[in-house]
Amino acid sequence: MAKLMTFMYANETRNDFINGQNIQTINTPLLSLKPAFVPGQLSFSVIFGINEFDFAKEHAFQYKLMDPDGNIVVDTGIIQIPPNPNKENIPKIDGFVGDFDLRNVVFMKEGKYKYEVIFDNTKLKDDYIIVKGAGINGNSSKA
Structure with missing residues (x-):
């Protein structure tokens, strides 16, 4: 069964x-998401590493982010991962690391945002990240 070995939020990846x-290259790993203000927008990257699956077969990946009320903020939909065409090297492959950028994600409220990482219809990770407005000079967006 596939395992999620790495998961991280960052300002960006290149x-x-x-x-x-x-x-x-991962630029500025994040422990929380801090748009300038809430409500507001933020762009960030998601990095993940998965191993222990059959690289010779097609697989499906999905990421979801929900606000504190359970409303879906981001849903990548199912992303098909094709089989590795380099079949002679498959036994040598330990896993893969992928990343994707999320641009101008709208956050309507502060709080715990639940996220899910799904691989082949199996939830590999179910956790949360804090969203808090940075405000002016890094202060909270709340008055």
Whole structure:
């Protein structure tokens, strides 16, 4: 059964070409999401690593983020992951790390936002992240 080995929020991710290799760079890992104000918008990245699954088969990935009232804020829908075409190297592969950017996500209220990571219709992670307005000079958005 697949396992989620890595999960992280960050300000952004980039794919840099360094010394002839494509390297994933994670910029500013986040413990909470802090739009300037709430209600407000924020762009951020989600990074995940999954292993212990059959790379020779097609798989399905999905990410959901819900507000404190359970309303869906983000739903990637089902993303199909194709089989690895490099079949002769499959036994050597430990897993994969993926990332995606979420741009201008609207947050209507502060609080605990539940998220789910789903792989092949199995929930691999079910947790929350705090959303709190940064306000002016980093102060809370509440008066």
